[in-house]
Amino acid sequence: MSRAARTPAEDHPDLITLDDVRAAAGRVAGLAVRTPLLPCLWADQLWLKPESLQPVGSFKVRGAVNALSCLSEAERAAGVITHSSGNHGQALAYAGRELGVPVTVVMPDVAPEVKIRATRGYGAEVILVPPARRLSRTHELVAERGLTLVPPFDHPAVIAGQGTVGLEILADLADVATVLVPVGGGGLSSGVATVVRALAPQVSVVGVEPALAGDAADSLAAGELREWTNEQRYRTIADGLRTSLSPLTFAHLTARLDRIITVSEDEIRAAVRTLAYSGRLVVEPSGAVTVAGYLAHRDELPPGPAVAVLSGGNIAPELLIELLT
Amino acid sequence: MSRAARTPAEDHPDLITLDDVRAAAGRVAGLAVRTPLLPCLWADQLWLKPESLQPVGSFKVRGAVNALSCLSEAERAAGVITHSSGNHGQALAYAGRELGVPVTVVMPDVAPEVKIRATRGYGAEVILVPPARRLSRTHELVAERGLTLVPPFDHPAVIAGQGTVGLEILADLADVATVLVPVGGGGLSSGVATVVRALAPQVSVVGVEPALAGDAADSLAAGELREWTNEQRYRTIADGLRTSLSPLTFAHLTARLDRIITVSEDEIRAAVRTLAYSGRLVVEPSGAVTVAGYLAHRDELPPGPAVAVLSGGNIAPELLIELLT
Numbered sequence: 138m139s140r141a142a143r144t145p146a147e148d149h150p151d152l153i154t155l156d157d158v159r160a161a162a163g164r165v166a167g168l169a170v171r172t173p174l175l176p177c178l179w180a181d182q183l184w185l186k187p188e189s190l191q192p193v194g195s196f197k198v199r200g201a202v203n204a205l206s207c208l209s210e211a212e213r214a215a216g217v218i219t220h221s222s223g224n225h226g227q228a229l230a231y232a233g234r235e236l237g238v239p240v241t242v243v244m245p246d247v248a249p250e251v252k253i254r255a256t257r258g259y260g261a262e263v264i265l266v267p268p269a270r271r272l273s274r275t276h277e278l279v280a281e282r283g284l285t286l287v288p289p290f291d292h293p294a295v296i297a298g299q300g301t302v303g304l305e306i307l308a309d310l311a312d313v314a315t316v317l318v319p320v321g322g323g324g325l326s327s328g329v330a331t332v333v334r335a336l337a338p339q340v341s342v343v344g345v346e347p348a349l350a351g352d353a354a355d356s357l358a359a360g361e362l363r364e365w366t367n368e369q370r371y372r373t374i375a376d377g378l379r380t381s382l383s384p385l386t387f388a389h390l391t392a393r394l395d396r397i398i399t400v401s402e403d404e405i406r407a408a409v410r411t412l413a414y415s416g417r418l419v420v421e422p423s424g425a426v427t428v429a430g431y432l433a434h435r436d437e438l439p440p441g442p443a444v445a446v447l448s449g450g451n452i453a454p455e456l457l458i459e460l461l462t
Numbered sequence: 463m464s465r466a467a468r469t470p471a472e473d474h475p476d477l478i479t480l481d482d483v484r485a486a487a488g489r490v491a492g493l494a495v496r497t498p499l500l501p502c503l504w505a506d507q508l509w510l511k512p513e514s515l516q517p518v519g520s521f522k523v524r525g526a527v528n529a530l531s532c533l534s535e536a537e538r539a540a541g542v543i544t545h546s547s548g549n550h551g552q553a554l555a556y557a558g559r560e561l562g563v564p565v566t567v568v569m570p571d572v573a574p575e576v577k578i579r580a581t582r583g584y585g586a587e588v589i590l591v592p593p594a595r596r597l598s599r600t601h602e603l604v605a606e607r608g609l610t611l612v613p614p615f616d617h618p619a620v621i622a623g624q625g626t627v628g629l630e631i632l633a634d635l636a637d638v639a640t641v642l643v644p645v646g647g648g649g650l651s652s653g654v655a656t657v658v659r660a661l662a663p664q665v666s667v668v669g670v671e672p673a674l675a676g677d678a679a680d681s682l683a684a685g686e687l688r689e690w691t692n693e694q695r696y697r698t699i700a701d702g703l704r705t706s707l708s709p710l711t712f713a714h715l716t717a718r719l720d721r722i723i724t725v726s727e728d729e730i731r732a733a734v735r736t737l738a739y740s741g742r743l744v745v746e747p748s749g750a751v752t753v754a755g756y757l758a759h760r761d762e763l764p765p766g767p768a769v770a771v772l773s774g775g776n777i778a779p780e781l782l783i784e785l786l787t
């Protein structure tokens with residue numbers, strides 16, 4: 138997809154703006170870590186943005202804090218709900234505790250005990266339901282209890298919060314040429330692309346996706362949202378990137394992302410290993426796809442400094458040991 | 463050792479000053495990463511200062527850059543030498559490459575191939591000698607080639623460079639009550655204690671040492687430098703902390719450190735594991751002693767926020783896997 142072919146952002150009324158992200162930056166400053174850019178001595182011209190070091194282990198804390206900060210007093214008092222059992226659910230629980238907003242997380246009753254315990258540990262009420270009932274039960278609870286739904290990515294305030302990653306990258310590396318960002322539901326990539334396109338249009342924002350869950354690449358190439366089945370998307374080890382885009386994130390990425398590249402499972406596994414041994418960081422497979430993409434595709438990327446966003450570090454111990462051995 | 467019993471720093475003409483560290487901060491800014499403080503959700507009131515994320519994987523880059531920046535033009539042109547085969551040697555090689563100063567590292571011919579290759583990879587000339595010849599050969603080369611010796615810790619400019627860690631901690635966490643810092647040769651702890659005592663005398667600076675290499679604790683308790691044998695010191699897994707204090711670092715710590723605590727090997731191993739799984743950081747045993755000390759001794763520490771300095775992340779893959787399994 139060439140830049141010229143993109144829909145001008147200004148034409149789409151639902152897209153978030155640079156000002157939305159700047160406002161979010163002020164709100165997340167106290168609760169999200171200002172992560173540094175780490176130069177890599179083991180990969181020429183590569184810097185890492187280790188969002189794996191955020192509280193709760195992922196960038197999701199940014200969007201969660203921003204979404205809660207945008208609520209009215211009445212909404213805050215009533216509380217919020219989400220149906221994410223992964224990093225977003227834990228980040229929302231954490232943000233709610235810090236901001237004094239009650240959080241309910243609806244999780245499938247087959248979720249790993251460690252995730253249930255972690256989410257409760259951050260003070261959220263966890264409601265376990267059969268997997269097929271997750272969405273419907275969430276919407277029932279919204280109606281019954283007057284809760285506000287804070288979805289993992291399909292929400293302007295969440296996207297604006299994630300975009301603060303982009304502001305920090307541009308502030309720390311003025312001559313960056315490429316920003317690599319993982320694409321799952323598209324919240325992080327939509328937010329970062331918004332900032333970079335507005336402030337530094339000469340910089341390429343490149344999404345990275347597992348080839349086995351390449352529905353975003355497929356959708357962007359087709360110019361329309363393409364649905365992949367669960368069976369297809371669940372083949373990848375990168376469990377945070379099995380999600381599909383929403384119409385809102387698809388619109389952002391269509392207008393603002395420069396391109397999307399895909400990586401193999403072997404490339405993802407090798408990147409987790411390299412990040413531990415050479416980068417001294419524990420990163421989950423979803424967080425390592427950007428380094429995998431840089432190492433596999435650097436010849437196709439613009440010359441000059443590149444930043445790989447490491448989105449999260451929540452990896453099961455057994456998998457980490459397997460990838461390190 | 464009570465604070466009242468310490469020698470006033472002003473009485474000792476060889477001790478570095480706060481101004482020395484402030485000058486160093488300007489010199490290291492471009493080459494050392496401004497590491498963040500990471501709040502720990504898994505340990506109440508604990509923040510991590512991950513110096514393991516520096517280029518070359520340890521705080522040593524700070525002292526190396528400062529020492530090279532303090533050389534005269536003639537000294538820079540002639541080059542520098544050191545006899546450290548560990549983190550300091552690699553940091554000096556890296557700093558030399560970045561600053562255009564030739565670096566020679568004298569290493570024992572029994573050093574692991576991986577360390578030799580890494581040091582050469584940063585552009586240093588590595589000279590291999592029998593272990594017993596290391597110091598004498600270094601001094602011969604100083605004389606023969608007109609090189610300047612940059613030792614790993616026994617040098618005011620090196621200590622001042624390491625002290626920049628302390629400036630950053632105080633800037634980032636105004637209400638810190640305790641700073642925990644590993645003690646090996648004493649360069650890092652001397653620098654950090656200098657800053658904290660000058661700027662925030664109400665904050666405790668606590669050194670942490672493996673009990674099996676507790677020669678600094680022994681020396682500070684005795685009020686004089688106590689030599690431990692190699693056999694004694696080499697029992698600890700924390701290979702970066704097997705070094706003894708020098709008279710210069712002993713003088714700094716006597717005057718400025720609040721106290722020193724020791725940790726067991728099991729506590730160190732558990733801390734490496736906790737840092738990987740809960741902190742999402744790969745830290746070497748020497749870098750993990752501060753977290754080990756906090757978890758084992760928190761009841762004896764002042765109430766309020768504590769910062770644990772994670773000094774480095776260079777751990778052999780086999781050892782990392784062993785500690786994670």
